[in-house]
Amino acid sequence: MKKMIAATLALVAVIGGLIAWNHQLTAKQSAASSATKTLVIYNWGDYIDPSLITKFEKQTGYQVDYETFDSNEAMLTKLEQGGTRYDLVIPSEYTVQRLKKAGLLRRLDLSKIPNRKNLDSRLLNQAYDPGNRYSLPYFWGTLGIVYNDQLVKQPIKHWNQLWDKRYRNQVMLLDSARDMLAVALITQGQSVNSQKTSVLKRAEKKLQKLSPNVKAVVADEMKLYLEQGEAAIGVAYSGDAAEMMAANSHLHYVVPSEGSNIWYDSFVIPKAAKNVKAAYAFINFMLEPKNAAQNARYVGYATPNRVAKRYLSKKVTSNRAFYPNAKTMRHLQVYQDLPKRVNQTYNDLFLKFKMFVN
Amino acid sequence: MTKHNFGRLFFTLPYYLWLLLFVIAPLVLIFYQSFLGLDGHLTVQNYLTYARSATYLKMTLNSVWYAFLITAITLMIAYPLAYLIAQLKRRDFWLALMILPTWINLLLKTYAFIGILSQSGPLNALTKALGLGSHQLLFTDAAFVIVAAYIELPFMVLPIYNAIVGIRPSLINASLDLGASRVQTFWRVIFPLTKGGVEAGIQAVFIPALSLFMITRLIGGNRVITLGTAIEEHFLTTQNWGLGSTIGVVLVVAMLIVMLLTDGANAVKKGGKRG
Numbered sequence: 001m002k003k004m005i006a007a008t009l010a011l012v013a014v015i016g017g018l019i020a021w022n023h024q025l026t027a028k029q030s031a032a033s034s035a036t037k038t039l040v041i042y043n044w045g046d047y048i049d050p051s052l053i054t055k056f057e058k059q060t061g062y063q064v065d066y067e068t069f070d071s072n073e074a075m076l077t078k079l080e081q082g083g084t085r086y087d088l089v090i091p092s093e094y095t096v097q098r099l100k101k102a103g104l105l106r107r108l109d110l111s112k113i114p115n116r117k118n119l120d121s122r123l124l125n126q127a128y129d130p131g132n133r134y135s136l137p138y139f140w141g142t143l144g145i146v147y148n149d150q151l152v153k154q155p156i157k158h159w160n161q162l163w164d165k166r167y168r169n170q171v172m173l174l175d176s177a178r179d180m181l182a183v184a185l186i187t188q189g190q191s192v193n194s195q196k197t198s199v200l201k202r203a204e205k206k207l208q209k210l211s212p213n214v215k216a217v218v219a220d221e222m223k224l225y226l227e228q229g230e231a232a233i234g235v236a237y238s239g240d241a242a243e244m245m246a247a248n249s250h251l252h253y254v255v256p257s258e259g260s261n262i263w264y265d266s267f268v269i270p271k272a273a274k275n276v277k278a279a280y281a282f283i284n285f286m287l288e289p290k291n292a293a294q295n296a297r298y299v300g301y302a303t304p305n306r307v308a309k310r311y312l313s314k315k316v317t318s319n320r321a322f323y324p325n326a327k328t329m330r331h332l333q334v335y336q337d338l339p340k341r342v343n344q345t346y347n348d349l350f351l352k353f354k355m356f357v358n
Numbered sequence: 359m360t361k362h363n364f365g366r367l368f369f370t371l372p373y374y375l376w377l378l379l380f381v382i383a384p385l386v387l388i389f390y391q392s393f394l395g396l397d398g399h400l401t402v403q404n405y406l407t408y409a410r411s412a413t414y415l416k417m418t419l420n421s422v423w424y425a426f427l428i429t430a431i432t433l434m435i436a437y438p439l440a441y442l443i444a445q446l447k448r449r450d451f452w453l454a455l456m457i458l459p460t461w462i463n464l465l466l467k468t469y470a471f472i473g474i475l476s477q478s479g480p481l482n483a484l485t486k487a488l489g490l491g492s493h494q495l496l497f498t499d500a501a502f503v504i505v506a507a508y509i510e511l512p513f514m515v516l517p518i519y520n521a522i523v524g525i526r527p528s529l530i531n532a533s534l535d536l537g538a539s540r541v542q543t544f545w546r547v548i549f550p551l552t553k554g555g556v557e558a559g560i561q562a563v564f565i566p567a568l569s570l571f572m573i574t575r576l577i578g579g580n581r582v583i584t585l586g587t588a589i590e591e592h593f594l595t596t597q598n599w600g601l602g603s604t605i606g607v608v609l610v611v612a613m614l615i616v617m618l619l620t621d622g623a624n625a626v627k628k629g630g631k632r633g
Contacts, residue, residue, distance in 0.1 A: 071594065073594060073595065073597065074594075169494070172579075175575060175580055177595065215497060215579065216496075216497045216578075216579020216580060216581065217575075217579060217580035217581075218575060218576075218579055218580065219575065221472065221575075221576060224472070225476070228476055228477065228478050229477065229478065230476055230477050230478075230496065340396050340596075340597070340598075341396060343596055344396065344596050344598055347591055347592075347595055347596040348411075348413070351413060351583070351587075351588060351591065352413045354580050354583050354587075355413055355416060355417060355420075355583050357580070357581050
């Protein structure tokens with residue numbers, strides 16, 4: 001009993017010490033910044049070069065508070081609940097649409113962001129935000145195929161090759177209803193935003209035919225598996241592909257020319273923002289070509305900054321896989337925010353497909 | 359109010375509050391949510407969707423089947439193991455070794471298995487060295503069941519071990535003295551006396567095994583789909599909390615059935631607490 005009391009007391013002492021230490025650290029931080037001097041950013045995890053934040057702080061004197069999320073849905077829930085003071089958020093395009101509909105976004109005053117002129121005009125004025133009244137692109141990317149040249153006989157170029165009998169039990173899919181049904185829809189010449197149940201059902205039938213080739217339906221772990229040669233082919237996002245290719249030189253990334261999904265992550269300023277001035281300053285800072293180039297090198301996704309591409313190596317910017325040619329670009333489709341019921345159909349059908357894989 | 363009564367209230371109040379806030383309230387909320395449609399109106403649509411869908415029914419059967427397999431395997435390993443540990447000289451040490459893996463985060467253990475089972479992992483290196491060639495181990499039903507059984511094993515060993523240690527040696531001696539063989543002693547004396555531990559162990563393993571979901575993706579590669587997967591999807595992706603809650607209610611009912619089958623009162627007394 002005595003021993004237990006001693007152990008408990010020791011534990012309490014350690015925890016108390018940690019709390020005091022933490023308190024001291026945060027006190028130091030908050031002393032340096034008052035509310036008007038802080039910029040609260042809400043972004044995906046590991047999605048910015050941290051040295052750029054330091055540079056921004058030095059240049060402007062603002063103190064950056066950087067918080068992260070791991071899915072659009074989680075971020076959306078937090079913003080909808082209110083009570084948050086994020087000055088700058090970086091959602092994907094269909095979430096921009098939903099936030100806009102919910103009236104949670106502040107209209108951008110583009111005159112306060114002179115560096116927007118550096119952006120590639122082909123990537124602006126998209127259907128999810130006509131005239132970029134609420135958002136400006138931060139990064140963009142595609143959905144495509146990663147393959148290992150040691151494990152496939154000939155290069156993969158088209159979605160339909162995934163159905164090839166030679167790749168039995170060799171294909172890894174993403175655990176994402178929207179993305180996988182999009183692949184099937186594209187092979188059937190349909191829009192990735194199809195809402196008709198009959199069209200979606202046909203797409204699911206097509207996916208079922210893929211099931212003998214499916215090795216697994218996974219998420220982030222796919223990077224690990226493809227790097228280790230556990231599977232020959234995977235359906236992946238361009239940024240993840242870049243990471244995999246850096247780890248294994250036998251991997252290649254292709255965006256099929258018949259079409260695929262293109263997505264945008266964009267800067268938006270929520271209505272609840274407290275420090276709008278700092279948010280504009282940050283967007284402008286990040287759109288400066290040199291900074292955008294540095295960030296693109298760190299993150300690995302394609303930059304929408306036309307001028308910044310000059311500062312990137314030719315090897316990257318001439319890589320069709322990450323900066324596709326005009327023909328492929330024309331065939332790329334953006335996801336639109338679907339009504340909840342249709343969203344449900346996508347997920348029900350995908351769940352059915354997953355049951356079928358076994 | 360006497361001083362004595364006040365003291366009693368003072369000490370039991372937090373316990374009742376806890377029950378109310380963290381046991382009863384969530385159950386009521388799940389039950390209520392399960393009757394909410396996508397549009398937020400009260401409806402029984404979710405239950406109809408569930409009952410009419412071949413996908414969900416097959417998924418339910420899958421979940422129960424895998425949970426049964428996992429429980430059966432852990433039981434087959436855990437009983438002899440607990441018995442052995444109880445006979446050993448330094449049994450505290452061996453028991454601590456058994457419990458040690460539960461201190462490590464579940465996800466870390468699962469990731470470790472990805473390394474062990476992968477094409478380039480040590481298991482395949484061993485079979486290759488023995489001339490048996492390499493095999494696909496990851497993403498198989500067997501791999502899923504083995505990893506899940508490994509993770510649940512301590513929760514089966516502990517209650518059985520406690521039950522075995524709790525048997526008075528004089529009972530076993532008496533049985534042997536009175537002419538029963540070792541086998542007879544085991545089946546007639548030891549096993550019936552440890553039944554409570556076994557039941558507690560089954561509850562501690564079967565119930566969480568019913569709603570496993572991370573391992574189904576990481577080790578099973580989503581080739582094994584359980585109700586846990588569906589719940590995760592409804593809450594995180596489709597945000598159809600109603601249908602997610604409905605499946606939750608189905609799981610709660612399934613768990614109640616298991617509790618009844620394994621004789622709740624007895625098992626609770628022996629304690630199958632999870633660490």
